[in-house]
Amino acid sequence: RLPVVEKPELAEKTAAIGTLEPLLPGSKRVLEAERLQVGYEKTLLEITLHIRKGQKIAILGNNGTGKTTFLKTVAGLLPPRGGKYHLGNNIMLGYFDQHSAEIASEKSVLEHFHDLFPALTEKEARGILGAYLFGGKEAAKKVDSLSGGEKAKVLLLKLMLSKANFLLLDEPTNGLDPMGIKEIRLLLKERLKSPQHCILVSSHNLTEIAAVTDILIFIRGGKIIKIVKNGYNEKELEALYEDIMTSGQRGEA
Numbered sequence: 704r705l706p707v708v709e710k711p712e713l714a715e716k717t718a719a720i721g722t723l724e725p726l727l728p729g730s731k732r733v734l735e736a737e738r739l740q741v742g743y744e745k746t747l748l749e750i751t752l753h754i755r756k757g758q759k760i761a762i763l764g765n766n767g768t769g770k771t772t773f774l775k776t777v778a779g780l781l782p783p784r785g786g787k788y789h790l791g792n793n794i795m796l797g798y799f800d801q802h803s804a805e806i807a808s809e810k811s812v813l814e815h816f817h818d819l820f821p822a823l824t825e826k827e828a829r830g831i832l833g834a835y836l837f838g839g840k841e842a843a844k845k846v847d848s849l850s851g852g853e854k855a856k857v858l859l860l861k862l863m864l865s866k867a868n869f870l871l872l873d874e875p876t877n878g879l880d881p882m883g884i885k886e887i888r889l890l891l892k893e894r895l896k897s898p899q900h901c902i903l904v905s906s907h908n909l910t911e912i913a914a915v916t917d918i919l920i921f922i923r924g925g926k927i928i929k930i931v932k933n934g935y936n937e938k939e940l941e942a943l944y945e946d947i948m949t950s951g952q953r954g955e956a
Contacts, residue, residue, distance in 0.1 A: 725868035730791035740785035757898035770905035797867030808846035852883020
């Protein structure tokens with residue numbers, strides 16, 4: 704099992720312009736999970752899933768269905784309760800959870816970013832931040848004064864400029880205002896187009912997360928109930944979500 708990327712290494716100093724590329728492409732087989740059981744005192748979810756390089760996958764379900772627990776297990780932060788899983792060769796994880804953006808620092812965004820990537824010159828750091836919606840005066844803001852969405856952007860930027868080629872994102876837009884959601888969506892959609900990047904993201908916000916993924920996995924009752932390839936408009940997605948997530952609930956009650 705490989706560790707979550709902790710100390711970032713800049714993939715390329717010019718990576719802020721256009722699509723990002725990880726340092727290592729990783730193997731074609733990113734994650735193999737066979738009847739993997741996740742949970743704490745009891746199993747919340749049993750899942751069989753095969754993820755391939757370049758896939759952008761969303762796991763959708765109500766609160767308490769095991770989405771976060773599954774991502775933590777894949778990240779190596781929780782032991783599995785049963786089954787098995789393994790990561791492919793040269794797969795490096797970048798993990799974002801619902802509390803990761805609770806960063807605190809008296810330093811400016813520019814100073815904080817330069818501490819993360821000390822090999823950059825100030826000009827290079829400013830250029831990269833500017834490409835990621837922290838241009839001009841925004842880069843001079845104190846980290847402590849940033850909104851939740853802005854802090855989430857700082858962390859996601861750190862992950863995207865690191866050597867990670869498999870990003871695990873747990874509810875990255877949770878609790879954000881509409882502008883914060885839009886900015887996070889822009890970062891994920893526009894900067895991670897590379898077929899070398901793989902993303903596994905959990906959410907209960909269907910329309911927002913569908914905009915940055917190509918495969919939707921719906922879970923309910925401790926298991927996968929449907930996997931669909933994205934390609935729907937917003938109304939079709941809402942109808943699909945309603946049908947999938949509510950069908951059978953009366954019988955389960």
